Amino acid sequence: MPTAIHSAPIDQRIExxxxxxxxxxxxxxxxxNSLARQRYLAEHPTRIIALKCMDGRIHLPYATKTPLGIVSPFRNLGGIFDLGWPYMGDxxxxxxxxxxxxxHRVLIIITYHFSKGDRSRGCAGFNCDKDAAMAHAHQIREQVEAIFGHGHKTVYPLVCGFETDEDA
Ligand SMILES: [Zn+2]
Structure with missing residues (x-):
């Protein structure tokens, strides 16, 4: 995002x-892109699901250099999930x-986000507390393991922290 847009009036930012x-x-x-997506899916049989915060700062195709539409996202405030939620788990x-x-095998990327430049640009869902966000991600990983097993041969839960200042 160009720096100027941060300080532009709200109408311009929305536009x-x-x-x-x-x-x-x-x-x-x-x-x-549609053909690239199909080619990618044919070449890489592992399916990728991501649990992420709905604030939109984690752009997985950008961060992972995959064509749009490869990573199948689940979004919620702060990336706060509980696989015990009736509909969510199903x-x-x-x-x-x-x-x-x-x-196919399935990779489940469990994400949290933070900013290295300013704590207040962290995840509002966790009051910008990076450790709390990370701890929650690890809890979800344990839930995924409880449901799909600890061997990770078929379903692999991976906790990923994203530093949003540099999309790292
Ligand atoms: Zn967030």
């Missing part, structure tokens, strides 16, 4: 965001089982 969204949408629908399980039944 900037809408424009970015339109660009992503057009890119996603472009035949070039949704994740059915997506994982569908992939497995088609012969």
């Amino acid at each position: 900037w965001l809408m424009e970015l969204s339109r660009t992503h949408s057009a890119l996603y629908c472009d035949p070039e 949704l994740l399980e059915s997506q994982v089982m569908e992939a497995i039944q088609q012969g």
